Amino acid sequence: MKKLFRRIRYWAGSRRAKADLAEEMEFHRALKQEELERNGMSAKDAAGASRRVLGNTLRGREEAHDVWGWTWLDDAIRDAGYAFRTILRTPALSAVVVLSLGIGIGVNSAVFSWIERFVLRPVAGVDHPSEFYLIEPRSESGSYPGSSWTEYNDLRDRLRSFREVFASRMAPFTVGEGNQGERRTGLFVSDNYFSGLGLKPALGRFWRPDEASERRPAAVISYRYWKAAFNGDPKVLEQTIRANDQVLTIIGILPEGFQGTALIVDFDLWLPATLASTMFPGTRELEDRGMRSYSMMARLRDGVSREVAQAEFANVMNEFARLYPESNKGFGAEVLPYWQMPRGPQRFLATGLMVLQGIMLVLLLAVCGNAANLLLARAATRSREIGTRLAIGATRWRVARLLMTESLIIGLAGSAVGVAIAMWATSALRSVRFTMAFPIYLETFVDWRVLLFAVLLGTACALAFGTAPALQLARGDVQAKLRPGMGVAPQKRLRNLLMGLEAGLALMVLLAAALFFESFRDTQTLDPGFQMEGVLLTGYDLGGTAGHIRSDGSVEPAFSRSFATQLLDRLREVPGIESAAIGSSVPLDIHGMPLLRSFRVEGRTENSDTPDRSLVNFVTPGYLQTMRIPLAAGTDFAPMNDTTTPAQAIVNEEFVRRYIQNAEPVGRRIESGRGSFVIAGVAKNSFYDAVGEAPIPIVYLSYRTQPRTAGDIHVRTRPGAELLVANEVRRAVAEVQTGLPVFNVRTLGEHVQNNLLFRRIPARIFVVLGPLLLFFAAIGIYSVVAHNVARRITEIGVRMALGATARNVVAGIVGETIRTIAIGVAGGILVAFTVYIHVVPGGPIDPTIFLGVPAVLLLVAAAASWLPARRAAGLDPMNALRQD
């Protein structure tokens, strides 16, 4: 340690130390000279002899300096300074390389910051966020319904593989007094929830054991809710709020970054699960083993693998299946990393992000190829300098290191630009607001991991594009380098190879860009099968309404039905509202529509290998009219107050085509677990889960017989006037059910656009990236051709002197370039096509994309090679011959 300190002190004063050393060696020499003179030598001879005795003092000094071990740093600093000067000597070229690298690194870092948020740190605001696992019972049909409160309590102490098993369930609450109710999203949690997550309150405290009971209902609220609703006032502690007509004491504020344990859903308040029957009077969810709504989470104990934990969990679940066949028959067990939560849209999200990252890495590779080519071009002009260095004794390793320093500086400059771009991109994403049934909060930052990622990418790029020029220059014959006119040994093949490779990589990215863009354009141009404009959507949820809860926790159907009937009657009288209806699902939602499980169509024998599948949406009469989905046959549902007509269904044309074929659909019966339904009508197909999807069968069931607790009120009005009727809808709801809050008020158009976010963002990115990449590719090709032409200028002069026309020369050069590019492009198409078929099985193969994009790239390549070729051909042959 002390030694290191002495080294550092020496380094700090190394200029002084070197002067000292020089002085004392000169002193030594002078004494030696005097000694020799005393022995009778002449002054002149003595001076020479003394110098010989001391040998090469410069080297002696260097060796003495080397002892302190700082030579590498001195060299590195000298290299860096020299590299900076070299880089700045060709500002345009350096700017292009740094900028293109920066963009490549920037988009990669931005995508990485999203992956980091979703996969590496899926639980925001806790320590070790990637260590949490979901403990998921899996039903016979393969769904993940969660566990019941009783089941959780049984499992909690039995599972030895986990540190602390905690559970939570989402619940909407109506917060506020009387008419002032607003919807807030909360979590019912087990008493060990916060300790299991390792959380400490930002303010106040968490529950004491006695508070987990209903005697003194106490809530913990989120930091954001505290800031928004209570202005961040610390006096809020021990104050009360009213939720679902119950008085709750606020006892703690959660730390700022924590937003709950349902991925990106943003929660406002946390309540002990034991309060469920207080908050939702009549519910039996705390006792009924079959009511599965809790998600279980935990960290694994040290040294326990996921597989071992899953095996243990499976054992217990098998035992439960024997003990409680009614609720647990056929149930399996799975332990999943938290980010793979099997509910919600994140499954596609994670894959989508990985695909995006892959594409961006290919883009970066293309950019690196480009940079390598540009730097090779510059390296060629420097071979004489390098030759001189080698001739005066620099080792090849030393020269290669000098060149790598240059690449590294360019790479790190690219990283810096990239980080700036990533910061801009993540803040742009932060400003995107979501309105969805559950509030969503998605924040990504450029943190140290993203920074590290960017620096690593920059370094990797430097190695990738710096190796070729460094090797080329440091290798080879010194004599050849020094000989005028020869330049470097022919590297044309390497440069052409790089050019072809770059073209192929660029093409893959451009194809991806075109596909993303096309998929987004589809969403704007394709007819969804319903009329998007002029519909206002308003969410409501009767789940928090006191006094109408059945023992299974659901709302009394009669109550739901009468609410819908009264509300719609009222709304239809409002001037400006053409029609109104309620639907349990809104099409093109990011969560997709629910499936109708195990149904049977009258007169059809089901193929057991591929069971019939259909989506389901629960709607009131008038829904199809409000959405402007035309009926192809039959009629709409019977009115809500009709009590005689049997339960009805409306199916779409795809349903008929698949399951009824040429028979008469109207009047046919559908049997399902929900009952028996008579088909009243056939609706035209429309899009349900995604714009551009192949037709999917759907069954609409009527609120008249199947009322739902929650849904969206659909109101049709004049396009553009949607938000004007929003207050009318609010008023009507308040009149029918005092204090019931509405939420997520938006137009149908906004709803669709919001849910297209994950198509829109990549489309926007690629709209900018695509042309930029083309531009960089053009610069790369231009530089390669210009360089090739410059080297062949004598040959061209000879050809032209022998009678070749300018046209011949240009055609020759452009043709040669295009041949190289075409090989790369062909390879690119092949790879892109193979990947596309695997990633999007059965996806449409758009010839305008798969042929048009390569055509554009070739056109750009032709233009980029035509320019330098043209200039060469314009030279006077005599002048051309005189060069060199």
Place this chain on the structure above:
Amino acid sequence: MNVSRESPDLLPGTLDLLILGALAHGSKHGYGIAEHLKTLSADVLQVGESSLYPALQRLLLNDWVQAEWGLSENNRRARYYTLTASGRKQLRTERGEFDKMILAIQKVLHAT
């Protein structure tokens, strides 16, 4: 590497020991050390002057000697090296080891 090349007759590491030994009787400058070694060894040990200074830097780095500017006998600026406490200790251990080695070598040679 220079030690072995410049004075192949010295065992590696011996130069450091010799310098420490030269300084044991008081501080000296570089020329003085070279002279001291030459005189005492009756011209047998010719220290390559150019390897003397890297060796001195090595001793400085290990904190076995200290360097200070002073005035020489004929009033010129000269850099004097002095043994530090740890330098003295190092001299003792190295001398012990060197003696052992010489003894061992002699035994082997006398046995033949």
